[in-house]
Amino acid sequence: MTENPYRTAVLAWYDANARDLPWRADDATPWSVLVSEIMLQQTPVVRVLPAWKAWLERWPTPASLAAEPSGEAVRMWNRLGYPRRALNLHACAKAVVDRHGGEVPRAHADLLALPGVGVYTAAAVASFAFGQRHAVLDTNVRRVLARLETGVEYPPRTPGRAEYTLAESLLPEEPAVAARWGVAVMELGALVCTARAPKCGVCPVSDRCAWALAGKPPHDGPPRRGQSYAGTDRQVRGRLLAVLRDAPGPVPKAALDAVWDEAAQRERALDALVADGLVDPLETGEYALPG
DNA sequence: CAATCGTGGAT
DNA sequence: TATCCAAGATT
Known part of the structure; x- marks a missing residue:
């Protein structure tokens, strides 16, 4: 429970090789850590870095963000992807101000209750920002444990009870x-x-990796992904929102109609954006980012 | 529980 | 060029 044979090797490797990411710096705040974790959901570090800096320069505290309309958060989000995360972060800021006196809560349960914060993100903030003991099971950790302990190339599509038990046992x-x-x-x-082309040659624990020792058997089972993008509602939503983001104010519907030919799909996507709170249909017939 | 939700770089 | 993938959450 308290010891695993490669813990020291992994920690030593981290000491020598960790990237100095700003949300790991000494001056990082719980808020800046929370912002990083939301931004990093399904998004590469290199794209998050500039967005994170700009965001915190403008909104260094939850209160500063909570004081602005949610549409400003959506605009600031720019092209990071999954723009509902901008809405979530804005709602997080308001919740932190309303329920926690403006301070990001430290309890896992309180974090979990924040919009857009799931099991992983709650554990990550509790652990990274507050130094608590939680199993942080993200896609990286799941893949490492799948190989090191289970001996397979990739973990299941979604984490199961067994993975949490394993992660807890190594903590x-x-x-x-x-x-x-x-x-x-x-x-x-x-x-x-x-995920692809692992650098086992420089891995500090390759000599006890179950997957490596088994000869790195390739993943068997169904293909791991299937999300195409071109032609989907997501692409249409992206185009519609881009028009609103890049405009200084409300835009006429014609400006939105111009981004996609097929009217039915276009309307469906726009309705969905409105339903999600990402777009505000005005009385004038124009559309805008939410107030 | 499977589908949905953006975007862009790497292979 | 097409596919894969990136610190997931929500319904």
Whole structure:
């Protein structure tokens, strides 16, 4: 429970190889960590970096963001993707101000209750920002554990009970060490134990990796993905929202109609954006980012 | 529980 | 060029 044979090797590797990402710096705040975690959901670090800096320069505290209309958050989000995350972050800011006196809560349950914060993100903030002992099971950690412990190339599509049990069993007792262990494994997955072309030659634990020792058997089972993008509602939504983001104010419907030929799909996408709160239909017939 | 939700870089 | 993938959450 308290010891695993490669813990020291992974921690030492992290000490020597960790990227100095700004949300890991000493001056990072719980708010800046929360912002990073929301932005990093399904989004590469290199694209998050500039967005994170700009966001925190403008809104260094939850209160500063909560004081602005949600549409400003959507505009600031720019092309990071999954723009409902901008809405979530804005709602997080308001919830933090309303329910927690303007301070990001430290309790896992309170974090979990924030919009857009799921099991992973709650654990990540509790661990990285507050030094608590939680299993942080993101895509990197899941892949590392799948290979190292289970001996398969990729974990299941969604984490199951067994994965949490395994992650818990590897967690060091000391909260501060557990927190460091979490980022270390995550970093190992991001830099070495990558999804494609893993760098087993420089891996600190390749000599006890179940998958490597088994001869790196390829993933068997159904293909892991299937999301095409061209022609989907998501693409249409992206185009519609881009028009509103790039305009200084409300736009006529004609401007939105111009981005997609097929009217039915276009209307469906626009309705969905309105339903999601990402677009505000005005009385004038124009459309705008939400107030 | 499977589908949905953006975007862009790498292979 | 097409596919894969990136610190997931929500319904």
